[in-house]
Amino acid sequence: MADWMKEDAALEDLFAAARRAGPEPSGAWLARVMEAAEAEQAACRGVDRARVQPAADGGGLWALVMGVFGGWGALGGMLTATVAGIWIGFAGADRLDLVTGRLLGSTENLGTVVLLPDADLFALSVVE
Amino acid sequence: MALDALTEVSDEALLILYGNGDRAAAQSLTLRLGPLAFRVAYRMLGDRAEAEDLAQEAMLRLWRIAPDWRSGEAKVSTWLYRVVTNLATDRLRRRRGVGLDEAPEVADDRASALERMMDEDRLAALQAALAQLPARQRQAVVLRHLEGLSNPEIAEAMEIGVEAVESLTARGKRALAALLSGRREELGFGHG
Structure with missing residues (x-):
C-alpha cells in the first residue's frame, strides 16, 4: 500500500x-x-x-381592551365599519345611493375637485 | 410537554416550543445541543474551561434568538456550529494577536511540540496537532472529520463555498498528517 x-x-x-x-x-x-x-x-x-x-395607575379591563385594539381611533373605525356592513346587508347594494346621497348631497360633480383654485395661487404669488 | 415526549421532535420545533415558554423544550435543547456546542468549542480551543465559557455564550445566543427564529431558513445545529466556531476564531485571533488565515500552515516548532507530547495518548496528540492548524482549516477539519458534517453543511456554517471547504479540509488533513508523522508508531501510523 x-x-x-x-x-x-x-x-x-x-x-x-x-x-x-x-x-x-x-x-x-x-x-x-x-x-x-x-x-x-x-x-x-x-x-x-x-x-x-393595563397600566398600574388604573383603567382596568377597559384599558386592556383599548390597548389590544389600538385606542379610541381604531375602535371608532371598527364601529363605523360594523354599522356600514349591517346597513349594506339589510338594504342591498342598489340602495347605497341613499347613504351617499344623505351624507354627501348630490354626487354628480364629485369627479372634479379643485384643490388649489387659481385665485389662491394668485394670492400666494402676491404674498411672496 | 414531558421531556421524554420530545425525543423525536426536531431542533427547530423544540426552539419554537422554547420560545413559547415550554420548560421541557429548554431542557431537551440543552441536553441535545449543549454537548455539541461544548465539543466543538473544545476542539477549536483545546482548553476545557475556555470551551465551557464559549459554549455557554453560544447557548445564551441561541436562547435569545429563539423568539425571532425564522422557520426553514437554517438548521438550528448549523446555526450553532457557525456561532461556536466564529466565537472560537475570534478568541484565537485575540489570543495570538495575528491574522490566523495568514499564519504559517504548520508551525516551525512542531517537532519540539510533538516531543513535549510524548506521554500523551493518541487523542491528545490529535488535539495538539489541531491546535497548530490555522483557524479556518481547524474549523473545517473539526466540522468534517470530527463532527461528521457534509461539505454543503460546512459551507453553510462557515459561510463559504463548497469548493473552499474542500480545499480547507484537504490542506488541514495534509498539515495534520505532517504534524503527526513523527509519531507514526505511537499513533498507529504505518501499521496498514
Missing part, C-alpha cells in the same frame, strides 16, 4: 477514535446552561406580559 494511503487510513482511524471519545461537558455546566435557558424564558415572558397588561 502506498505511504499516503497508509497515512490517510491512519488519520481516518484517529478521527474515528476522536469521534467515539468526544469531550463531554460536565453536569454542572449543563445545569448552568439550563438555568440560563429558564432565566431567558422567564425574562421573555415578563416582557410579553408587560406588553398586554
